[in-house]
Amino acid sequence: MSQVLTHTNITCPYCYSDFSTEIDITAGSQDYYEDCHVCCNPVQLFIHIDTDGEITGIDVTPGNE
Helix, strand or coil: CCCCCCEEEEEEECCEEEEEEEEEEEEEEEEEEECCCCCCCEEEEEEEEEECCCEEEEEECCCCC
């Protein structure tokens, strides 16, 4: 594992804009809410991280459903 924080782009499920988010890969798989950097709606992120600290998937869903 070379770095603790990594940046990745996600697409907002509301306005379909791409924005960058920072992920702490040492925390393992996680889910949390972040506001879209463009339209400010809540977005729920499900981050899947394997035992080697690699991101294997990111699921993005609307945060107010």
